[in-house]
Amino acid sequence: MKNHLVRKITRLVGKAIGDFGLIENRDRILVALSGGKDSWSLLYSLKAIQQRAPIKYDLGAVTVHPGPSGFDCGLIEERLIKDRIPYHLIRGRIVDVINENLEEGTNPCSFCSRLRRGLLYTYAADNGWNKIALGHHMDDFVETLLLNMFFNGTIKAMSPDLLADDGKNRVIRPLVYVKEEMTREFAQSLGVPILGCFCSYQGMSGSRRQWVKSLLTSIDKDVPHVRSNILASMGRVHYRHMVKRLQNKSCCET
């Protein structure tokens, strides 16, 4: 682990924790560890902060196995045993469920993420983890906002701190200030096994998202802080200067 990277990422994660009150004394935080660079970065930045934080919190990790046999959690387990991080594997039949129930027009990876989320919430609630930490980073927040604006005509992104729809689970996203390129660098420096999905739907996570990602990268050449600025704008909404609709009417109804 490279020290300057640890300092950089923990400073940003620490700021998010402070700004949004993400972690409190005696919290039990369960990190959803997919085996990708983002979730590894989240787990090890929270672990680094845990070692010097003035408050005490428990940290554990869970992986929801998507089903395909190529996805080998043994490597994850080995690493977490070595670093003494409590770990649990949930074996799902997710890809089978997708194959059996996918409706036309539904993105398999979005469906997959909803199924995984369900298993995760149940496991967390049954085992006394009061917060679930997800590895969404700044690029995810910004891309989601733009996708919703461009294709759904709505202003909706992600929240760093959200009470889940079931009203029981609290979902936190401490990487909100961390750019994707930093998670790539940090995960690499950890020397952890980076796992892909090993599923036939791989690469279908969304061409629209890829398009938005490329758009932001090209804008970034002229507006270097475009992602940070868009993220900041999510917290500075001037409602008085937005479009107000009459009751029960969409502003764009014709």
Ligand code: SF4
């Ligand atoms: S490729 Fe998509 S559907 Fe397959 S396991 Fe990964 S996220 Fe799920």
